[in-house]
Amino acid sequence: MDDRISKTLKSWLRDTPRLALLAALAVVFLLPYAWMLAVSVKPKSEVFSAALSLWPATWHAAENYGQVLREVPVLRYLWNGAVVCALILAFQLAFALPAGYALAKLRFRGSRTLFAFVMLGLLVPAHVPAIALYIAFANAKLLNTYTALVAPFTISVFAIFLFRQFFKALPDDLINAARIDGMNEASIVWRVAVPNAWPAATAFAIFSVVAHWSDLFWPLIVITKGDLYTPALGVLRFHSQEAGDDYGALMAAATLTMAPLVAAFLVAQRRFIEGITMTGIKG
């Protein structure tokens, strides 16, 4: 019994430096969020006081959050964000999964060239085609629509690249077995390749949703009407004009915006880990 206790103690001691480093890093990364939460429940006077304290002296949560919910249709923004992110992700997966499969497993003329283009696409930052896209949407009279928010992101070269790498690792025999069992290539993608690509798909989903949920740049360009504001744009509304520099309300809005994302991440993270342990592709 003592032996086991000393053993666990030893392994604890061995892990301490590593854990300490990780904990320190975690604090560094979490601090801005903690500060956001703290400010969101403080009254204005305390926000600007010289003393640094995380815990508010007077509780001002109801006022701050109440102000946000009263003055701005936050729920509407959250809904917009959810719709936009869901549409973007759905289209990205619908295009990138078959494309990744084709590039990884099918032999056809020009596949190398196509893949080279995908790689080139990875090098182009989203801001480069922004002006051209804006003009195109303006001419098509599509500004201030969901289409303008979603369409530019439906094809993700990163996703194609990611899935192509992942599918490359699937054994050829597995694909051949599926062909012999009577599947066509489309069935193979959805019935064999995708179910074995959950870890990659989940990782990409997190990446995509986080990126587009908090994207400020593109919605700022194509959306001017309030009822199509995404959460990130909504937060911006507290910045200057309407509410002045009301940091309490601003942070309350930011917290409300972050909350669904954090919740979604926690749920996805569990699946993510399940997905990894499930991949017994060997054999």
Place this chain on the structure above:
Amino acid sequence: MTGISVENIAKRFGDVAALKGVALDVAPGEFVSLVGPSGCGKTTLMRIIAGLEMPDAGTVRIAERDVTGLRAADRDVAMVFQSYALYPHLTARQNMAVPLVMRRLNGWQRIPFLGARLPGTRNIVANIADEILRTAQMLSIEALLDRRPGQLSGGQRQRVALGRAIVRRPKAFLLDEPLSNLDASLRVQTRKEIVELHRRVGASTVYVTHDQTEAMTMSDRVAVMMAGEILQIDPPERIYGDPADLRVAAFVGSPSINVFDASVETGGRVAVDGYATGLATRASGRVVFAVRPEDLAPDQRVGMPARVEHIEFLGESLLLHARHARTGTAMIARLDGRERGAFAVGHDLLLRPDTARAFLFESGGKRLRAERMAQSAAEPVHG
């Protein structure tokens, strides 16, 4: 009536000719092995039969139907892969269901939830479940049906893979080295089971292996492949006892057949470094004289002079590794294990081939029909 018929198949990969005009006929219900060293084209030939690879030339017929241009999915063949290739995300039961579901349900009926409500789906699904259970009983894997491949041992996966292949009663059954990932004892057992299974299922079967024991023990006929060609297709006993090519003779049999450089002397008599073998031929010049280890035995009076280099005792038999005293040719004789005490490393002795069971080949490797000479001619020639 043929089960599988392959004509003039040629296939190149870049500059390498993988198959050079191969022909193969498998009768309905016949079990044919493709055996050969790695890289001989046997797997390529099987993949062409399966439709996973398209030949550059030639035709493939399955059950009298030309399937050369058809995709694998439309050929009605089943295949067991070396790696088993089970779907890792499906249970054994679902794995076995895939070929039936893909063939019997249409696209609408395969849609999850919705498909089950369409007319007819329920009946088909029930039939499928029935057939899976029956096949599973045949392979004694009922208890494993709800496990995923990751939870199965190698032997169990192999059975599930076999089950997935036979569950839909295919016309042609292809096995690509299915035993090579199993350990030795399991391999011997599974060998027997596959043969029994084949008898019960009765589909034309092509079995690819590099293991001559598997090929010899399991098949009705063995096709020995080398360098993209089938050298000989015959029942195992003829492959062993009547090889058409030196490469066939050398590939089949363990230890490998003894091969000697021989010359044709006057009257067509074949001699190995002055030893008259007792065989004659109409060919001239250099030929190859070959005799299996069990047909080479020590003799008091006549034979090829040899020095014992190494002795392997295998229990029931004894392998005598020797070297020809003059030419240095290595030879192996298989003797009765009870003679163990009679030999020692370094001994000089005479090894005499059994003329009746020796073979002659051209120097190019093709078999020469030899004539046996009268017994008196088998005396040593001097000089």
